[in-house]
């Protein structure tokens with residue numbers, strides 16, 4: 318039995334501990350003066366967090382925006398993104414998707430992410446993306462946890478056999494069923510798609526993660542129906558609502574009625590702060606909306622919510638590098654989560670809250686769990702957010718996935 322002890326650590330949500338003892342790849346103890354170990358590693362007063370969790374990305378799309386002579390779309394709208402991707406995907410192969418997705422996974426992991434939920438477009442009779450991501454999920458499982466959503470980007474009813482293809486993705490092994498009701502051609506079809514998704518989830522015993530109300534239209538209220546379905550079937554904890562931008566345009570009277578229903582249902586929310594700040598508000602002049610749902614209220618009411626890196630240089634969004642610290646930084650600015658209490662728990666938005674949404678059962682800095690954690694180049698959570706600290710090490714099952722030297726920020730400036 319080999320043991321490792323990490324000493325001089327500042328451990329997230331363990332104010333009374335400064336040491337981590339790892340035995341055979343598991344957390345054996347988190348505390349003080351934990352006794353001898355085969356190997357002792359000095360973390361020199363740095364912050365330890367559970368690994369970052371990205372609950373929403375499109376790994377089948379990553380870097381497609383870098384391939385032509387144009388990054389991003391002309392209009393910057395979601396609809397142009399969908400059209401350009403529909404064109405692009407027709408000729409791609411499983412090997413090509415694997416290559417791009419692997420590059421995306423590596424880029425994400427290099428910033429401390431170890432858990433990723435990716436939507437995979439199944440509006441493709443060849444199921445090219447699903448085949449590629451299923452292979453990667455298996456090949457990489459010891460290093461990174463991947464969850465796949467069977468997602469109909471070109472929508473369930475507008476695309477020929479869309480519903481059947483979503484079901485096919487589940488039969489092939491996707492972890493969750495997806496949908497995009499706001500893209501269906503009429504409200505009725507959007508509503509039908511929500512009900513069909515839930516039926517598929519019950520039939521195959523899978524989670525649900527819906528692109529929902531990703532627009533600025535306060536009349537787009539598919540979230541209301543998703544909540545009701547999840548509520549009546551006691552499925553809230555298995556269900557995630559992604560984007561919900563239009564809820565940021567809802568008036569207070571409606572919003573607070575819904576907030577009560579979200580609480581009763583135990584629904585999970587996923588927000589893409591950088592992508593939706595970029596994609597939304599495109600039809601506004603001024604004031605110009607920022608595309609972000611009511612995260613402040615969700616946090617204040619104990620509704621589970623987290624941030625995600627939706628895109629990396631794809632045909633929907635021209636930036637992104639998979640660094641969730643950047644997403645957290647943008648997210649807390651756009652949602653104004655920057656008071657003293659917020660700073661103490663903001664890291665939940667890219668760690669524990671997303672782990673809850675993904676229903677990860679072996680996650681977090683607790684005895685008995687797999688010894689997975691990251692080390693930040695900062696002495697506490699506030700400093701980590703203020704300076705947007707680098708992740709210096711990522712540890713999985715007690716072994717380093719990577720370890721790097723801190724950057725010297727204390728340059729000598731001669732100003733006098």
Ligand SMILES: Nc1ccnc(=O)[nH]1
Nearest residue numbers: 375395528592627633
């Ligand atoms: N933000 C988005 C990226 C990809 N597909 C979508 O429907 N939305």
